[in-house]
Amino acid sequence: MPRREHLLKIGVSGVRGVVGEFLTPALACAFAQAFGTYVGVGRVVVGRDTRSSGPMLQHAVACGLLASGCEVVDVGILPTPTIQMFAGSSRAQGGMAITASHNPPEYNALKLFNSRGLFLNQYEREELIDLYHQSEFRNATNSEIRRATSDFETPTRQHIARVLKHVDVERIRGRRFRVAIDCVNGAGSVMTPAFLRDELNCEVHAISIDPKQPFPREAEPRPETLGDLSALMGASGSSVGFAQDPDGDRLAVADETGRVLDNDDVLALAVDAALRRVKGDVVVNLTTSSAIDEIAARHGRAVHRTPVGEANVVETMQAVNAAIGGEGANGGIIFPAVHLCRDSYTGMAFLLDRMAETGESMSALAAGLPRYSRKLGKVAYEHGRLASLMQALETHFPDARMDRLDGLKIMLPQGWIHVRSSNTEPILRLATEARSETEAEELFAGVLKLFEEC
Amino acid sequence: MTRNATKSLRISHVGLRGVVGPGLTAGRVIDFASAFGTFLDAPGPVLIGRDPRASGVMIREGVAAGLMACGRDVIDLGIVSTPVIQHTIRRLGAAGGVSIGASHNNADWNALKFLGAAGVYLSTAEAGELLDIYHLRKFDFADWRGIGGMRTEIDTIDPYLDELAAVFDIAAIRSFCIVVDCCNGTSSHILQRMNRRFGTNFILINAKTEGVEFAHGPATTRATVGLQLAPLMVPLGADAGFLFDVDSDRVALAADDGTAVSEELVLPLIADYLLPRQEGKLVITNLSTTALLEEVAARHGGRVLRVPVGRQAAMDALASYRPEQIALAGEGTGAVMMPQFRFIYDGIASMLAILSMMKERGSTLSEILKSYPRFSILKGELPLLSRQIPALLAAIRERYRDGEVNATDGLRVDWPGRWFHVRVSQTEPIVRIICEQRGDPPRELYNELVEQCLAANTY
Incomplete structure (x- = not known):
C-alpha cells in the first residue's frame, strides 16, 4: 500500500501545508485564535506574500484574531523582515506573516512573531501548540471585539530607514550602480525596485516584479533556479544581480559575469562587511561554510554553530549578543543592528556598500574569499534511516570529531560531512565541504554509498 | 450579557x-x-x-x-x-x-x-x-x-432606491414630516440618502450606526416605539413615526397623535393599501398574527392563509403559489414582503406603502387606524421543558374543545371574535401564549392559559 501523504505540518515552526485539502480556513482561523489568546489582548500585525491563497488565509487569520479580542493591523503584501520589524516597533502584542517562504506555490504557512518582532522561541512555540490543542480560546464578546485597521506605508519606510543607517548611502548613490533584480513576483516586487532606485540611486533592470502573477521560477533562489537573472545580467550589462524568495527574507547574488554566487559566499561577504562596522561574534548553522570561521578569525571574532533553522540561529545570536549571523545555503543574512531576522535588504545594501567602498567588482570581491567547495543534496526520508546512517558514519570515521547537535556533523582533516533530517519536508539533507571540489564530491559519494548500504 | x-x-x-x-x-x-x-x-x-x-x-x-x-x-x-x-x-x-x-x-x-x-x-x-x-x-x-x-x-443604496421609486411615488411624500428611530442601524444611511435625493423630510434619531451599544433594544414593538419615538410626535408636529430594527427588514410605527401603535397593525395597514391594487388576493401570515387581518382582507375580497410561525414556513407557503396569486405576506412583528420586491422582508418598502396610503387617502395615520375595529392582544412567555409540551398541548386542546382547532404549529383555537395560540419558541426553551379578542383584552382566557402552563411545569 502506498504511503499516505500528509501535506500539513503543525509543529514548532508553526503551521505549513498545501492549501485546500490540508491547510483549510478553519485551521488557519483556529490557529490564529490560539495565537491571539496566547499573546493577549492588543494589536497583532498581519501581512503576507503574493501567493494566491494569501488573501483567503489572511481573512481567516483576521477572523480568529478578532474573535480572540485582538486588534488586527493589516500591512498587506510585504517582505517577512518588514512585517517583523513593524510588529516589533508598533507596540503590538505580536505579528504574523502568511507565507511559505521558499516552498512551492501550492503551499502556505503562518509565521509567528512575538511583541519584539522575533520568531517565537522554542518554549513559546510549545506553549502555543499546547494551547491550540486544548482549543480553549478566548472568545471575545461584541463589546470586547476590537477594530481591524491597516497601515500600508509605515512598515516599508521604517525598514528601509533602518537598513540605510548601516551603509554609506551617499557613496553608493554616487556610483549609480546598474543592478538587475528578480523578485519572483513575490513580496519584494514593489519594495525592492523602489529601495534600489529611489534610495540607492541604482539603475534597476527588473524581472518578475508583478505581485499579481504566479512565481515564474522555483521559489528558492539558488544558482540552478536563476537562469533568467543571469540572462538579464548579460543583456543589461549590470554590475550585480539580486534575487529574492517569495517573502523577501532570502537573497541570492549574481556577479557582473552573470554567475550566481554560492549562497555561503554571499553570507561570507556580508559577515565581512558587518564585522568591519560592528563588534561581536558570528553565529551560523552547522551546514554553513568554514569560510565564515576564516573571515571571523581575520577580525578576531569567534563563530558559534547552531542546529539548522532561523529560530535556532536567532536564539544563539541573542544569547551571545552576536554582531551578525545567518545560514549559508539558505541565503539568510541576519544583522541584529537592523533586526534579528533574515533580511535580504541588509544583504543588498552591504554588498553595494562594499563595491562602492573598494571599487572592486562583485566577482573580485567573491574571489577574495577563502576557497571551499561544497556539495549539497537530499534523499527521500524513511523513518529510522537517519539513525542507521549516523551509526554507519561513526563506525566509518572512528577518529573524527563529531557534533550531534542536529543530525551528525563529522569534522575531517580535508573538510566536513553533515547529515540531518529536514525541518519542513520528509527528506534527509546531506552536505559536504572540502578545500577542493574533488574532495567534496568524494566525501559526498562516500556518504551516499554508506546510506545505500545501511 | x-x-x-x-x-x-x-x-x-x-x-x-x-x-x-x-x-x-x-x-x-x-x-x-x-x-x-x-x-x-x-x-x-x-x-x-x-x-x-x-x-x-x-x-x-x-x-x-x-x-x-x-x-x-x-x-x-x-x-x-x-x-x-x-x-x-x-x-x-x-x-x-x-x-x-x-x-x-x-x-x-x-x-x-x-x-x-x-x-x-x-x-x-x-x-x-x-x-x-x-x-x-x-x-x-x-x-x-x-x-x-x-x-x-x-454604491448599493442608489440602485436600491431606484427600485423603490419605480413602485412608490417618493416625491409625493415630501410634504410629510416623518420622524424615524433608526436604532443605530442601517436604515440611517438609506433615509439620509433619500432626503438628499428626493427632498423628503425624514427626521432621524439614533441615526449614528453603532457597534457596541444601541440606544435601546432594537425590537420592533409598541414598547420600543414608546421609549423615544412616540413622545416626539406631537412636539415635532410629525405626520408619522417609524422605527426600524438594525438591518431594516422590520418596522414599527407611531401615529401623529403620539400613540405608540401595536406592531400587529403594520401588516393590516399595508394589506389595506395593497390589496385593492394587487392582482393576487392571498395574504400569507402566521398563526400568531392579529385577526384584524381577516377583517381588512375581507373588505377588499382578500383571503388570509395562516401558516406556522417563522420565516421558513412563510417561504415554503410562498413557493407553493404562483406569485400573481399573492398580494403580500408578513407577520405581526412588523416584517412584511411584497411581490413587487420579489418577496423579501423590507421595512423601508413597508414604510413607503403606509406613507403612500396616507397621501392617497388624504387622511392622517391616526384617522386611518381609527377606521379599524379595535382588537386587543395579550402576549406572554413561560419557560418549559421540551418533554412536557405534548401533554400540555393535549390538555389545552381537551379544555377548549368548543373552538376551531389548528394544530400545525403548537395549538391555535378560534372562536368568533376571539382566539389564542400556544406554541413553542424556535429560538428559546419557552412556550409563547398569544390571545386576542375584539374589543377589550381577553384577560380571563390569558390567565387560564398561563395557569395551565404553570400546572404542566412539574418536575
Missing part, C-alpha cells in the same frame, strides 16, 4: 444565531461559510453585507475566508441593510449572499442569514442541504489556483 449566553447558539434552517463569544464562535462561522460555499451551485460572486455590530467585522472575515477557500469571489458591501443585499444580489447577478446581523436582537448577538441566487431566502429543502453539509464538514475547497478574491462595492 444576555441570559444563557453560552446556550444561545442556534443552528437551524434560518441560519446561525447566537451571542458572539460564548455562543457564536469564529470556528462555527468559518465552517458554516465553507458549507455555504460548497452548497452554492450557480456561478458568480457571493455578496456579504453586515449591520453595524462590532462583531460583524470578525464574522465578515470568517465568511469571506470560507467562501474564498471554496473558490468564490466575494464582494463586500460593508454596512448595509438585508433588503439592500438582496437587491444587489439580483442586480449584480451574484450566486448568493450572506447577511451578517441579528436584526431585532440586542447588540451582543449576531447571526448569519443565507440568501440564494435571486436574493431570496433558501427554501426549507435547500436550507436542510446546507445544514447537512455543515454537519458533515466535508467541504469542496479549491486548490491554490482556484481560490477566490475579495473586492468592495460601495
Whole structure:
C-alpha cells in the first residue's frame, strides 16, 4: 500500500501545508485564535506574500484574531523582515506573516512573531501548540471585539530607514550602480525596485516584479533556479544581480559575469562587511561554510554553530549578543543592528556598500574569499534511516570529531560531512565541504554509498 | 450579557444565531461559510453585507475566508441593510449572499442569514442541504489556483432606491414630516440618502450606526416605539413615526397623535393599501398574527392563509403559489414582503406603502387606524421543558374543545371574535401564549392559559 501523504505540518515552526485539502480556513482561523489568546489582548500585525491563497488565509487569520479580542493591523503584501520589524516597533502584542517562504506555490504557512518582532522561541512555540490543542480560546464578546485597521506605508519606510543607517548611502548613490533584480513576483516586487532606485540611486533592470502573477521560477533562489537573472545580467550589462524568495527574507547574488554566487559566499561577504562596522561574534548553522570561521578569525571574532533553522540561529545570536549571523545555503543574512531576522535588504545594501567602498567588482570581491567547495543534496526520508546512517558514519570515521547537535556533523582533516533530517519536508539533507571540489564530491559519494548500504 | 449566553447558539434552517463569544464562535462561522460555499451551485460572486455590530467585522472575515477557500469571489458591501443585499444580489447577478446581523436582537448577538441566487431566502429543502453539509464538514475547497478574491462595492443604496421609486411615488411624500428611530442601524444611511435625493423630510434619531451599544433594544414593538419615538410626535408636529430594527427588514410605527401603535397593525395597514391594487388576493401570515387581518382582507375580497410561525414556513407557503396569486405576506412583528420586491422582508418598502396610503387617502395615520375595529392582544412567555409540551398541548386542546382547532404549529383555537395560540419558541426553551379578542383584552382566557402552563411545569 502506498504511503499516505500528509501535506500539513503543525509543529514548532508553526503551521505549513498545501492549501485546500490540508491547510483549510478553519485551521488557519483556529490557529490564529490560539495565537491571539496566547499573546493577549492588543494589536497583532498581519501581512503576507503574493501567493494566491494569501488573501483567503489572511481573512481567516483576521477572523480568529478578532474573535480572540485582538486588534488586527493589516500591512498587506510585504517582505517577512518588514512585517517583523513593524510588529516589533508598533507596540503590538505580536505579528504574523502568511507565507511559505521558499516552498512551492501550492503551499502556505503562518509565521509567528512575538511583541519584539522575533520568531517565537522554542518554549513559546510549545506553549502555543499546547494551547491550540486544548482549543480553549478566548472568545471575545461584541463589546470586547476590537477594530481591524491597516497601515500600508509605515512598515516599508521604517525598514528601509533602518537598513540605510548601516551603509554609506551617499557613496553608493554616487556610483549609480546598474543592478538587475528578480523578485519572483513575490513580496519584494514593489519594495525592492523602489529601495534600489529611489534610495540607492541604482539603475534597476527588473524581472518578475508583478505581485499579481504566479512565481515564474522555483521559489528558492539558488544558482540552478536563476537562469533568467543571469540572462538579464548579460543583456543589461549590470554590475550585480539580486534575487529574492517569495517573502523577501532570502537573497541570492549574481556577479557582473552573470554567475550566481554560492549562497555561503554571499553570507561570507556580508559577515565581512558587518564585522568591519560592528563588534561581536558570528553565529551560523552547522551546514554553513568554514569560510565564515576564516573571515571571523581575520577580525578576531569567534563563530558559534547552531542546529539548522532561523529560530535556532536567532536564539544563539541573542544569547551571545552576536554582531551578525545567518545560514549559508539558505541565503539568510541576519544583522541584529537592523533586526534579528533574515533580511535580504541588509544583504543588498552591504554588498553595494562594499563595491562602492573598494571599487572592486562583485566577482573580485567573491574571489577574495577563502576557497571551499561544497556539495549539497537530499534523499527521500524513511523513518529510522537517519539513525542507521549516523551509526554507519561513526563506525566509518572512528577518529573524527563529531557534533550531534542536529543530525551528525563529522569534522575531517580535508573538510566536513553533515547529515540531518529536514525541518519542513520528509527528506534527509546531506552536505559536504572540502578545500577542493574533488574532495567534496568524494566525501559526498562516500556518504551516499554508506546510506545505500545501511 | 444576555441570559444563557453560552446556550444561545442556534443552528437551524434560518441560519446561525447566537451571542458572539460564548455562543457564536469564529470556528462555527468559518465552517458554516465553507458549507455555504460548497452548497452554492450557480456561478458568480457571493455578496456579504453586515449591520453595524462590532462583531460583524470578525464574522465578515470568517465568511469571506470560507467562501474564498471554496473558490468564490466575494464582494463586500460593508454596512448595509438585508433588503439592500438582496437587491444587489439580483442586480449584480451574484450566486448568493450572506447577511451578517441579528436584526431585532440586542447588540451582543449576531447571526448569519443565507440568501440564494435571486436574493431570496433558501427554501426549507435547500436550507436542510446546507445544514447537512455543515454537519458533515466535508467541504469542496479549491486548490491554490482556484481560490477566490475579495473586492468592495460601495454604491448599493442608489440602485436600491431606484427600485423603490419605480413602485412608490417618493416625491409625493415630501410634504410629510416623518420622524424615524433608526436604532443605530442601517436604515440611517438609506433615509439620509433619500432626503438628499428626493427632498423628503425624514427626521432621524439614533441615526449614528453603532457597534457596541444601541440606544435601546432594537425590537420592533409598541414598547420600543414608546421609549423615544412616540413622545416626539406631537412636539415635532410629525405626520408619522417609524422605527426600524438594525438591518431594516422590520418596522414599527407611531401615529401623529403620539400613540405608540401595536406592531400587529403594520401588516393590516399595508394589506389595506395593497390589496385593492394587487392582482393576487392571498395574504400569507402566521398563526400568531392579529385577526384584524381577516377583517381588512375581507373588505377588499382578500383571503388570509395562516401558516406556522417563522420565516421558513412563510417561504415554503410562498413557493407553493404562483406569485400573481399573492398580494403580500408578513407577520405581526412588523416584517412584511411584497411581490413587487420579489418577496423579501423590507421595512423601508413597508414604510413607503403606509406613507403612500396616507397621501392617497388624504387622511392622517391616526384617522386611518381609527377606521379599524379595535382588537386587543395579550402576549406572554413561560419557560418549559421540551418533554412536557405534548401533554400540555393535549390538555389545552381537551379544555377548549368548543373552538376551531389548528394544530400545525403548537395549538391555535378560534372562536368568533376571539382566539389564542400556544406554541413553542424556535429560538428559546419557552412556550409563547398569544390571545386576542375584539374589543377589550381577553384577560380571563390569558390567565387560564398561563395557569395551565404553570400546572404542566412539574418536575
